[in-house]
Amino acid sequence: MTGVEWRFRAVVVAHAVSAYGTYLNLIALSLFSYEVTGTALGVGVVMAVRLLSGVTAGLAAGALTARFTRRTVMVVTDLAQTLAMVVLALQASDTPLWVLLGAVVVLGAGNTFFNVALRSAVPVMVGQDGRARANGVLVTARSVATVLGFASAAPVIALGGFGVAFAVNAASFAVSAGAVLVLRPRTDDEPCDEPCDEPCDVSGEERADAGSSPARGKRPRLRVAGLAGALLGMIALRGLDALASASHNVALPLAAHAAEPSDPAVFMTRFWSAWAVGTLLAHQVLKRRSHGASWGERAFAVGTCAMSFCFVAAFTGLPAPALMAAAVAAGFADGWTEIVYTSRLQAAPDRQRSRLFGLSATAEQSGFALGTMAAAAALEALPALAVVGAFHGAAVCGALALLLFTAGRGGTGRPGPADGDAHSSAADNRPSAADIHPSTGDNHPSTGENRRSADDNHPSTGQNHPSTGQNHRSADDNHPSTGDNRPPTDENHSPAGEEKGEHAHGTSTGASQLPGS
Secondary structure, eight states, rough: SSSSSSSHHHHHHHHHHHHHHHHHHHHHHHHHHHHHHHHHHHHHHHHHHHHHHHHHHHHHHHHHHHHSOOHHHHHHHHHHHHHHHHHHHHHHTSOHHHHHHHHHHHHHHHHHHHHHHHHHHHHHHHOOOHHHHHHHHHHHHHHHHHHHHOOOOOOOOHHHHHHHHHHHEEEHHHHHHHHHHOOOOOOOOOOOSSSSSOTTTTOOHHHHHHHHHOOSSOOOOEETTTEEEEHHHHHOOOOOOOOHHHHHHHHHHHHHHHHHHOOHHHHHHHHHHHHHHHHHHHHHHHHHHSOOOOOHHHHHHHHHHHHHHHHHHHSSSOHHHHHHHHHHHHHHHHHHHHHHHHHHHSSOOOHHHHHHHHHHHHHHHHHHHHHHHHHHHHTTTTTTHHHHHHHHHHHHHHHHHHHHHHHHHTSSSSOOOTTTTTTOOOGGGGGOHHHHHHTTEEEEEETTOOOOOSSOOOOGGGGGTOOOTEEEEOOOOOTHHHHHHHGGGGSSHHHHHHHHHHHHOOOTOOOOOOOOO
């Protein structure tokens, strides 16, 4: 496709407005929680409740999007978050603790439900060929919203107080819900109108994989709970990445105070602005190199390693220009991994995508919550560089483990046949006739005929049948094993035999036409 559909772009703009309100509210809600509870422990409890609600929502997201359309989930969750922020805005001067906790539960669960629905709906909105570019647009919009939200939080709170900040966030959710209602983007695959032997949302590649045994000498794919081992490895690495990211998010304010004690906010704004530039560059590079095909597990693992190294470098006391370069490189690697990871999960069938993204949301938020608590505790006794280095070192170890796993499979690092990104012939995975039926070419005097394999494409079908007086040609003339069991008298095929072989076996019977992703 030459460009992302305009309707999707409009949804992305509305989502960026919502993301701006969310990141502004992260600052406002943290400060407001301290005002309501009066203790740092209270702030931690409020944040933990929000994260826990998001983790729980991730587990239920797949079932919810299976019961309702993704568009319905997006609209309802945005409206619920709008209502929660309106309540906080109206009671900002005197908010009971139970109201605050109820609001953060709605915010945590609503954000997870919305993101799972949106990310799993992208292939339906723009098509499988356009998902990598669409994810790049989403990542870019979110990055800009992150910087603007963080940068504007302080002046908004200073000018209007917490009530205005919450009202801005409520309005941003309302804009997102209104855009989805008005634009009505297609978010779910249509059900099959005609009966079929396989599920409607299973691609040709998956049917080929399900219907054929692994090629001789190749290792069968590991699957757990119906999910490929490589996908589970990517999700686990994503959780480790979130844990590592929590460490630099907690440690960065300390580095800002150490670098610029008079104005740490300026340091933070410069750093995250440079990071956002890097994510934009990642989108520009990937959309020119991927040509519509998603990258695979190895690209994700390499990007995770690069991101970890760049974030660790940012805490080594670099001079300002080098620090900004490290932030740009970290943003590039961050954007790269986000686009590659999301595109890879979106290659799954429609019914499986929501479950994958729900599981991913659970892993990411669990990792971030654990990382936030562990990093905060570690920073009490260790310097920022040691803490960030240790946490990102764990992410690098996970990335190396994923690389070893993919290398052990003998894969290419790009999505395999289950992803819609590669074309393969069923003949590539077809075992030779000699391997399965070594004796099929033997004559059976008791029957007066040569016994043939039940497989219509079996190479041994080209042997002579005395009872019929006809020569049956193999369905696959290029099969390397056909010459091993063929008697010398079969060198010449009669026209009648050739015609019968073509109609009986069909040379393309076992082949799958695999759509490119």
